[in-house]
Amino acid sequence: MEIKEHKEGNIIILEPNGRLDTNTSDEFEAKLVGLTDEEELRLVIDLIHVDYISSAGLRVLLMAAKKLKIMNGSIVLCSMSNHIKEVFDIAGFTPIFSIEHSRDKAIESLR
């Protein structure tokens, strides 16, 4: 899968493209594992180009959030489709993640 990476000051923004499912989650995980070793990482995951997420993708997000907590970092998700919101609600992920409507709001919340 294509994962764009941007930097805005000390904030890293990842923009995965496509589906976060059983076929792409390994690649997504590899990308995140490389980043989350850093102390106090500020990370935005922009889901604007993600068609859908299955439990394989949820697992990777959960792993990243746990790791960041240990490393005193923060993670904010943004630009979720209604479908992804629904999956987050069903899975009980909505209360445990910081979620913003737009990338700008997500970046602002980390400043």
Added chain:
Amino acid sequence: MKNELSVQLNNNKKEIRRLKKEFNKFGELHRLPKNVLTNMHVALDEVLTNVVNYGYTDKKEHQIDVHFRLKSNMIEVEVIDDARPFNILDVDEPVTQKPLEEKSIGGLGIHLIKNLMDEVEYHRRDGLNQLFLRAKILH
């Protein structure tokens, strides 16, 4: 326009990707609403990942049969495999409201299937698992 699609796949993850492509073509041809298509994609991802990753105790190649049927107001998918018996309806609901530290992914896939699909039906017959997933189509 045929209202059915049958796909045979082997028990490896790459085949799940191929199945989704075939299903996308079928969905576009029949102009299935996007939310129905997406719900079905997630459910198939969960079901087939379970079968491929945990269903077999040997290292042999196995065939999984998937049949899609478009009915008047619903789409049905039937998955038949010769993996070990596994009735997703028997699996306990996970506790989803947990803080981050205690949260785990166990059972979430099945929980998603049950919530995203309108009907789930399971039979074990002749050494095969037969699973039906149905989603209503509201145009």
